[in-house]
Amino acid sequence: MRISIENFTKSFGDTTVIEDMSLEIGDGEMLALLGPSGCGKSTTLFAICGIHRMNAGRLLFGDADVTEVSSQKRNVGVVFQNYALYPHMNVYENIAFPLKVRKESRAEIDRKVQEIAGLVHIGELLRRRPMQLSGGQQQRVALARALIRKPDILLLDEPLANLDAKLRLEMRSEIRRIQLATGITAVLVTHDQVEAMSMCDRIALMDKGRIVQLSTPKDMYENPSSDFVAGFLGNPPIAFLEGAAANGGFRLANSQVTLPVPSGIDMPGEGAPMRFGVRPEFFQPDNPLKVSGKVSFVETQGREELYDVTLENGAVLRSIQSQSAGFRLGEEVSWGIAQDRILAFGPDGNRL
């Protein structure tokens, strides 16, 4: 089911949390609402499921305007961050609750619970209480409960935040598998860029209640619209060089070094401040556009090694290289930047 949010505004008392947001989510798509904590992701999610009333704007499911429809009638499944399982009911009763409320027959309920329990792989846990389950199992139960009514839309609020690293990896692909298997339209709220990139078809990156960019994970990574987006995506993160426009090039701050700008960008006026963003994979020993500095940090990550190189003006560039490279801390190096992969940002932080 297609979701359209039009000019959505939400405020709590005097503070406006979301202002004039518009967003369209396609049928069967899985979209990530990604952003730092407190930017209004959960607020948006709760507006979609009807827990929060919108102060202004419209919400459409398909062609139906549901702005004023109560949450009970919206047919939206929600997985809450802390799972919100009913502690006094066992797993079976938890999953069956949405059907019980609709007064479906016992046989029907039983058939559907068994079916969904099979889908999320919790068939043997049905008699247990939520307290007797691990985090990952609780997560699966919450998913099953959200899906049992065959909702048009599935909303997930930070579904992996409470799991340990290994389970997180497992549930990441599990949730995606279940979403694809059911073909349901899903919105995933997360502050973790890896989750958003690995699980979703598109990402809406939010900052302070606004959507700053909406695109596919690959496109957002390669073509960020602002330095905020560039800095939010990527691990290890991108490194920024401060400087200013000079003679059609980019002069590093506190330095005589001038770098050529990537082709095809609109240069700001002479002397205007600029930033270069360089991702670690594009700062490598064999690239042609050399800058020199001193290795100031080395971190072994197993398969790869992560280096920080401090340039003579104090700026830091990051590089990630295969294990065999073996540079030492304090070593003077002259490595190169891939010129056409430099991301140049203007004075307002927007991409040039």
Next chain:
Amino acid sequence: MMSSNFRAWPLFLLLTVLSLPLVTMYVYLFVDTVTDTTAGSLIPDRFTLQHWRFLWEAPETGRVSIWTVTLNTFVFAICTTLVNVSASVTAGYALSRLNMPFKRFFLGGILTLHAFPTITLIISIFLILQMIGLYNTLIGVILVKTALELPFGIWIMKGFFDNVPWEIEMAGLQDGASRFTVWWKLVLPQVQPGIAALAVFVFLSAWSEFILPQVLAPSGSAQVLSTYLSNLIFDDVKPDFNMFKSVGVFYALPVIVIYLIFNRQLMNIYGGGTKG
């Protein structure tokens, strides 16, 4: 529990010595109800069920049977409990969760009422009951007792509701349940320890209530055990103290039984949590 390097026996000894007089009193209370003692002696010398005769003998004229009085006491305590718990459970939820007008005012009012020395109201209550014809009736005392206990109950239940996660309710609504179903099926079970504790607490409080029945329903068929006991001691020309003690034991018995069964739940009310 107690750590091994903490020597417990001096403490036990001290507590034993301190509580000895109390224990002695209780032992004598029980022993005296089934024995006779020659005047001047401390040691009882005859076993007798005489002092329990109020249980089976027909009451003297003008007196009410102990069984009617006991029934009254149960009706009084149970009704007070039922009304109090139902009102506390709904009002506590409203104050904890609903976005209603004058919420702060109500909360403040409840706290004030809870701290208010209710006994100062007794004369006006007496006048009101007399005016509306509920003086010397069980219903009158039940209403007054419930009203006076209610602030405490509401406050306690509000505390229990505050501890129920919001998400459980949101999930319930999302699952298609009405507000009422959510409250009844999802929220109430979470505060069930609180309900049990409050019920026991109110029941015991009503059971032992003396001032209100004494002032508002002092005589006749609306008597409860506490007033019956006091009438016994005041009315008799020739008081039978051992019988007085027997009635006292009879009166205390349900309290002891209830306390033994429910002491865990009673602890809960002071914790205000849902553990246990």
